[in-house]
Amino acid sequence: MKYNESVFLRAENIITDRRVRALTEYESRKQSVSDKYPEIKALNDKIENAINEITDVIELRRDNTAELIERIGKENLEAQKTRKKLLSAFGYPEDYLDIPYTCKKCKDSGLVEGIRCGCFDEVLKKCAVTELTKNCAIELKSFDDFSLEYYEGDDRNTMQQNLDICKRYASKFTTKSPSLFLIGETGLGKTLLSSAIAKVVLSNGFSVAFDNISEFLRKIENEHFGRSAGDTLELLTTVDLVILDDLGSEFPSSFTQSAIYSIINTRLGRGLPTIISTNFTFDELRNVYNNRIISRIEGQFEHLDFKGEDVRLQKNNK
Numbered sequence: 598m599k600y601n602e603s604v605f606l607r608a609e610n611i612i613t614d615r616r617v618r619a620l621t622e623y624e625s626r627k628q629s630v631s632d633k634y635p636e637i638k639a640l641n642d643k644i645e646n647a648i649n650e651i652t653d654v655i656e657l658r659r660d661n662t663a664e665l666i667e668r669i670g671k672e673n674l675e676a677q678k679t680r681k682k683l684l685s686a687f688g689y690p691e692d693y694l695d696i697p698y699t700c701k702k703c704k705d706s707g708l709v710e711g712i713r714c715g716c717f718d719e720v721l722k723k724c725a726v727t728e729l730t731k732n733c734a735i736e737l738k739s740f741d742d743f744s745l746e747y748y749e750g751d752d753r754n755t756m757q758q759n760l761d762i763c764k765r766y767a768s769k770f771t772t773k774s775p776s777l778f779l780i781g782e783t784g785l786g787k788t789l790l791s792s793a794i795a796k797v798v799l800s801n802g803f804s805v806a807f808d809n810i811s812e813f814l815r816k817i818e819n820e821h822f823g824r825s826a827g828d829t830l831e832l833l834t835t836v837d838l839v840i841l842d843d844l845g846s847e848f849p850s851s852f853t854q855s856a857i858y859s860i861i862n863t864r865l866g867r868g869l870p871t872i873i874s875t876n877f878t879f880d881e882l883r884n885v886y887n888n889r890i891i892s893r894i895e896g897q898f899e900h901l902d903f904k905g906e907d908v909r910l911q912k913n914n915k
């Protein structure tokens with residue numbers, strides 16, 4: 598995956614912030630515990646001094662250097678154990694004076710033995726998605742913005758079910774969730790409900806790419822023909838959730854067809870969920886899209902039919 602420089606810098610800043618926050622938190626915990634309990638302060642000093650002791654031993658170049666280093670190591674471990682016991686006895690969690698890194702593997706450095714840590718990859722992906730959707734024209738709404746008063750009779754029942762399904766989908770979202778296909782005429786709340794899903798899923802810490810499908814395709818096309826940097830196609834096949842709003846609004850071409858197929862098919866293959874919405878009927882879709890796209894959507898997406906009268910028109914006529 599290629600990342601542009603601003604994405605990389607932003608990700609590095611996030612990792613550095615994590616490290617600084619962990620160390621600051623550790624220092625303040627250490628200070629407050631040391632002030633209250635001198636016996637823990639003595640252990641803290643001993644543990645922190647171990648590295649100096651080892652340096653001194655190495656510099657002295659005695660015959661028994663290895664033995665001395667081993668002894669310092671053992672004493673240090675003992676001191677850590679005793680400190681844990683004391684912390685517990687004084688009512689703290691026993692790991693209270695371990696530095697509270699977000700990632701214990703790389704200690705919030707972003708690197709393990711010179712190789713990028715998984716936590717850094719996660720942050721990079723999130724930053725790339727933020728960059729990708731920063732100009733998204735669609736405002737993220739919440740489920741409370743959706744009102745059933747604009748739907749009547751059977752339509753209202755259907756829309757109530759759709760609302761419930763979308764709410765449940767959002768709150769229980771994992772990267773193994775199914776893919777959804779929201780289909781129905783314009784102005785029935787498809788974009789609103791998918792943006793509400795995006796909002797909840799984002800707030801639960803997942804990466805979400807949400808935009809009008811034609812915006813994504815425009816970026817993919819520009820990158821493909823070297824007119825701009827980035828790898829939107831790759832990103833859209835790896836992000837936790839992709840929401841392609843308004844399928845059918847894009848300019849139809851063999852390029853867009855193949856990009857759409859590639860996004861849908863790769864994500865299905867990886868077991869990653871996608872949400873697609875469209876104002877088209879299935880007959881209209883069949884006229885525009887090749888069979889490979891239609892068969893994936895028909896067979897492997899859960900379908901939600903949106904019913905009713907255009908809500909925007911109803912609001913305007915009020």
Ligand SMILES: [Zn+2]
Binds near residue numbers: 714
């Ligand atoms: Zn890490």
